[in-house]
Amino acid sequence: MADQGGDERGKANIGVLRAMLGFLRPYRAQVLGASVALVCTAAITLSIGQGLRMLVDSGFASGATEDALNQALLLFMGMVVLLAFGTFIRFYLVSWIGERVSADLRKAVFAHVVTLHPGFFENQLSGDIQSRITTDTSLLQTVIGSSVSIALRNALMFFGGLIWLFITNPKLTGVVLLSVPLVIGPILIFGRRVRSLSRSSQDKIASVGSFVGEAVKNIKLVQAFNHQQADRATFDRHAETAFDVAIVRIRQRAWLTTIVIVLVLGAVTGMLWVGGHDVLAGRISAGELTAFIFYAVMVAASVGAISEVYGDLQRAAGAAERLLELLAAENRILPPAQPVLLAQPVRGEIAFDAVDFAYASRPEVLAIKQFTLNVPAGSSLALVGSSGAGKSTMIDLLLRFYDVSGGAIRFDDVDIRDLDPAELRQYIAMVPQQPVLFTGTVADNIRYGRADASDEDIEAAAKAAYAHEFIERLPEGYQSFVGEGGVRLSGGQRQRIAIARALLADPRLLLLDEATSALDAESEYQVQKALERLMQGRTSIVIAHRLATVINVDRIAVLDHGELVACGRHSELLSQSPLYARWASLQFDEANHQASVADERPLSGAAQ
Incomplete structure (x- = not known):
């Protein structure tokens, strides 16, 4: 069973990696540039250790000349300038890639979601979908634009530092390497737990968002039934559950960091003890020990940094899985391979x-x-x-x-x-019993029926739906903001805008779901006449209560x-x-x- 679980995790990791590489593929040039800058900055950083050795042995040793010191300092400063320039290029390109991939992923997920059949949303919370498209992609952006770069840079520093440690002093390197298996083990063990907890934490946060969305959207009903206290208590439970899961995840990461620091710095302490005695005995120079300490600290810092970002990478893997689930959702309503065209x-x-x-x-x-x-x-x-x-x-x-x-x-x-x-x-055009308006202006909502409609077309449709008069009385007329779901308008006003939208679409089949139910007697009479004119020459199906x-x-x-x-x-x-x-x-x-x-x-x- 354990092997099966490991195989499933491996397949999931490969799937996530393949999907992310697919989003990175269009930006090969930027990835290549960031990779070159990454390798160059790592190489320059590693070279600083040799600069320190030269500075100590040639610039500070007894008998060293002032010219030798100046040359060593100039070389050291030149390396620093190159490092700063390379870091700028690496940071800019990696951050750009993170933002670009995040935007592409958001667009891809949303483009797929809006094509899914309505039955899919019967089992999905809208707040959870919103959380995946916003929060999870933001997490991926942070990881791709920062954590991945940190992980790759520190991986290069780790292996490069090990190579220089062997070159500088093989005996001392053996002391450092004793700690490597002890460090890698906790990273792998705790990393798996962090990934599982990260997925659970993101699911709990999405539940919190869903509850908030429902409460805010239906705030009038909440307050009408004096349900604020009960909803507050329910929200508190959601928030505390998300907090509890997050704390478990944080505790796992904290233990990982603590163990890594103790093991790595313990190995550095042992190395200093051995190296210090070698310097006192004259077996190595002070410059060699300085360079070795530099590389040892660099290796230790790299392992520590990798252990830090490993948790972020696992969180990103969980976020990517949630997004890929949406991208992989099957649409049951698809066009045929060779659709038939309607006769004109x-x-x-x-x-x-x-x-x-x-x-x-x-x-x-x-x-x-x-x-x-x-x-x-x-x-x-x-x-x-x-x-x-x-x-x-x-x-x-x-x-x-x-x-x-x-x-x-x-x-x-x-x-x-x-x-x-x-x-x-x-x-086909539809006027539902409960009219749906989108956040925007009155004109935007009427134009929803036909995207290329002119202002004159919109006004004509509004007049036919007996909506023009009340629209003109709004503060900014057709450019008035309707609020979320049309909250700034009355039910009858929203209904007439929905009717105007259908009129603008000029359909062959008109679907009316008790389209006059929200109107007062006078408005109903006027709109009924407009609908009778609209229905002439068109097929109309009316749901009647x-x-x-x-x-x-x-x-x-x-x-x-x-x-x-x-x-x-x-x-x-x-x-x-x-x-x-x-x-x-x-x-x-x-x-x-x-x-x-x-x-x-x-x-x-x-x-x-």
Whole structure:
């Protein structure tokens, strides 16, 4: 089992390394330049030890001349200048590579995430995805732009220092090498633990971010239910859990650093004892001992630095794994190898042919059962039914957010699975029941329907949606900031902007999910007229919760537990479908009752 775990870790390491090399490949020139600067600075640093030997033996020894001292100092200063210049080049290029790879990785992950099918996000927290794209890539940027460079530089210094130690004094080198296995062992043992804990720590931090995002996004609901104290306690638990995991990781790194320092400096102390006695006995010169001490300290410092950044490298490996999981996530809704092109002009005819569908989370339960229905081009269809009847699922299937489990959906006689999803969706516009606005201006949100729309097109769409008047009253008109999710606008205003967005898209198929539900009576009347004009000549499918809004559509489809139980006009369904007649009786009788109560209120008030 242990061997199997080691093999899996090795495969994971190779996978992470291969992926990172893939992101580095486009920047070979910068990597080469940084590598050359790295080798040069390491070589210059190692040469300083020989400069010190010359300085001690030639400049400070008895009988040394002033010219010899000056020459030694000039040589030493020249090496320092070269080292500083090389360090500048190395630092700049390595930092540039770190920032560039981090940006590329963010773009690659986001580009992949936004193409994934909606079903993927049913099992993923949005806060966790945000954490991976932001926090984890920032960690990788720090490691690639700093820690990797430090690790490589100190690895060169370690091996170069060992070589110079052998050249300078093989006997003393043997004393130093005794500590090497003792140092490498703890690095490998503790490093594996740090990597595992780093992955866990990043997951816990992502959970904290997800909770914060939900609380802030729904702050009105939190405060309306006086849930601040309970949410504060929950957040405290999340934060403390993340802290506890981080402390365990930090403790492991602290022990690693402590052990390395004791072992390495202990070896240096032993070397000084042996070397000091050799100098006193005349077996080596003071300059040789100085150079040897320099290289020994350099080797020790290199091992210490590597042990420090090894934890960072393991954290980066954990972050890379989390990012690669997103990049490797499979998109279940893909265009076919050779997509069919729709015949022009696109008509917008829809055909449901014995459609079955079950969600992946509940594969044994069919959400849609043997649904068969044709929607001629230019006609309107309303889907009505109780909650859970499958109305919204039909919209999702039309947009090919999911693929049917059985049967087929055809758009202009073409199975939508044979179409590129992007081409299919460019002929469809949707107005959801809960309008979605993005952070930005009013104009930005309307232009979402058609990216190349002019300001005049946007204003025309807003007028058609009866949104122009209230937009003009905003502080900056169409350039007014709507806030996150449109928080600065009322529900009715957000709905009309969503309708304007759909109008701007000028679709062949219009999907309306009770698009007037958030409007007051006057606005609903105006927008209903706009929608009636919009629906003319276009295929329209309307999800209706209030039957009064769909009395005039061409046909009404009655759904019950995913099955089509009746279809026809309002007047026909009243006599043909007991279920529809019952809903109509409940809704219209209640509406008439409320209207009569409203009419009587002034009279009763006057009587009093």
